[in-house]
Amino acid sequence: MTTNARLATPVMAAPVMVPDHRHLGACAHCDARPHSVCNAVPAVDMARLAAASTTGIAQPGTCFVEEGAKADAFFNITAGTARLFKLLPDGRRQIMGFAGVGHFIGLAVSSTFTFSAEAIDHVHYCRFSRPRLRALLDDFPAMEQKLLEVTSSELVAAQEQMLLLGRKTARERLASFLIAESRHNAGCHLPRRQFALPMTRGDIADYLGLTIETVSRTLTRLRHEGLIEIPSAGDVVILDRDGLERLAEGLT
Amino acid sequence: MTTNARLATPVMAAPVMVPDHRHLGACAHCDARPHSVCNAVPAVDMARLAAASTTGIAQPGTCFVEEGAKADAFFNITAGTARLFKLLPDGRRQIMGFAGVGHFIGLAVSSTFTFSAEAIDHVHYCRFSRPRLRALLDDFPAMEQKLLEVTSSELVAAQEQMLLLGRKTARERLASFLIAESRHNAGCHLPRRQFALPMTRGDIADYLGLTIETVSRTLTRLRHEGLIEIPSAGDVVILDRDGLERLAEGLT
DNA sequence: GGTTGGCGTTGATCTGGATCAAACCGAGGC
DNA sequence: GCCTCGGTTTGATCCAGATCAACGCCAACC
Known part of the structure; x- marks a missing residue:
């Protein structure tokens, strides 16, 4: 806790x-x-x-x-x-x-x-x-x-985040977070496939209402499922954007 | 879920x-x-x-x-x-x-x-x-x-609610909710000891990111601990405001 | 090149709250 | 009075995610 x-x-x-x-x-x-x-x-x-x-x-x-x-x-x-x-x-x-x-x-x-x-x-x-x-x-x-x-x-x-914190599972939270970050980091351009995560796992955990361990485990699980790739701890590549977006919205 | x-x-x-x-x-x-x-x-x-x-x-x-x-x-x-x-x-x-x-x-x-x-x-x-x-x-x-x-x-x-949804326990959420409602229902006057809860347990649950059962159980637990009284499902009396406020802030 | 220290990952275990199930209760309706 | 029905309470069990515990990795620093 x-x-x-x-x-x-x-x-x-x-x-x-x-x-x-x-x-x-x-x-x-x-x-x-x-x-x-x-x-x-x-x-x-x-x-x-x-x-x-x-x-x-x-x-x-x-x-x-x-x-x-x-x-x-x-x-x-x-x-x-x-x-x-x-x-x-x-x-x-x-x-x-x-x-x-x-x-x-x-x-x-x-x-x-x-x-x-x-x-x-x-x-x-x-x-x-x-x-x-x-x-x-x-x-x-x-x-x-x-x-x-x-x-x-x-x-x-903030209200979108309330939905995330109150009702989404750990996988859905990470998926939502990655989608949002990919949009955000892309600036004015189209959402990027690859982007940087400048914050630590601890920051992500405290943003999503989870623990560091759950963030780490969930990311590796998403990786094993082929939804993302993680070249280094601070970088993410989205392999299956549709799948990730569906997950973020609570489908499956 | x-x-x-x-x-x-x-x-x-x-x-x-x-x-x-x-x-x-x-x-x-x-x-x-x-x-x-x-x-x-x-x-x-x-x-x-x-x-x-x-x-x-x-x-x-x-x-x-x-x-x-x-x-x-x-x-x-x-x-x-x-x-x-x-x-x-x-x-x-x-x-x-x-x-x-x-x-x-x-x-x-x-x-x-x-x-x-x-x-x-x-x-x-x-x-x-x-x-x-x-x-x-x-x-x-x-x-x-x-x-x-x-x-x-x-x-x-909304940000206060994000803290509640992301980091507070069920007891702390209920305590926060009751304190906030007592202030709110009091209108312009001093916070009341007794007040009505017009919404259902289901509404409270979906507001606090919990289930109906947990809301009900937690309320009866607060009652057994002498922090509140529940004359009827729609009414609450605060017996120990200080205790409830400390609980709401995460102390104890 | 060894040590330190800050992340990050992985594994084993625990637990708070969810889920499943049943009983209770008060307000209508007949 | 009896029945129905929505909301509430209570009990038994389950499980997603927390907690506890190692270990790996790498950059900074002597």
């Missing part, structure tokens, strides 16, 4: 804050902009956007958002990947998802964060203080609209 | 559409308004709000939103309660939540509904076609802001 107890007391980031004497055009050249809610702000107002935020980097393994801490700011990831998770007092962990480039974190009505965010690799982010974000949203309703769209999509994804 | 297979083919509502020659002040006298996103529209614009929607009633046991159907409208519940759920092809059901007065349903970026909504009792609702809602939101940014707040809160609740 318990998972990596080490995680019960997450390492808090010693935040590497970049002093914000940034060139005002910083946002204009941001790689993450096409993937983020920021693209709702028109190009001419990029300076306004840049002025509302500061940037920072979280080192691998450190938390830059901690569950229960005062939610005085919002984060927009511009590089790297973070795991978002909640912990029970005894160390049991549930990963809510993995946040990549363009992902917005910390939009909460409550005054404290409801989950933690831990950098998997080097995570670059923009930080908006609450009042400044509020001011931005008031000035740019299109950004608020975009934020609503993004939040709605996350809610839909 | 399977749950009530009867539900695999939900009864579609023969919708009782009320022809909309409504008095334009209908929204002004709406009981649900204080609980709904509609209260973001100023009182002087009630006529505009009323003109954008039609009303309807769903009979108990009928679906007024069906997963996979074209999402051409949004619903706002003005009376009654509905269960929101997703199904797997073999009939396994996961309930995402129970929607009461003021609850907004069907806000999706996707073109189809991602879950079904089934009336538990007589459900009265307002129906907004997509384009009309879009127009309303454009005219009243405060409504869009309110909608973002509500959606964010739902996302937070």
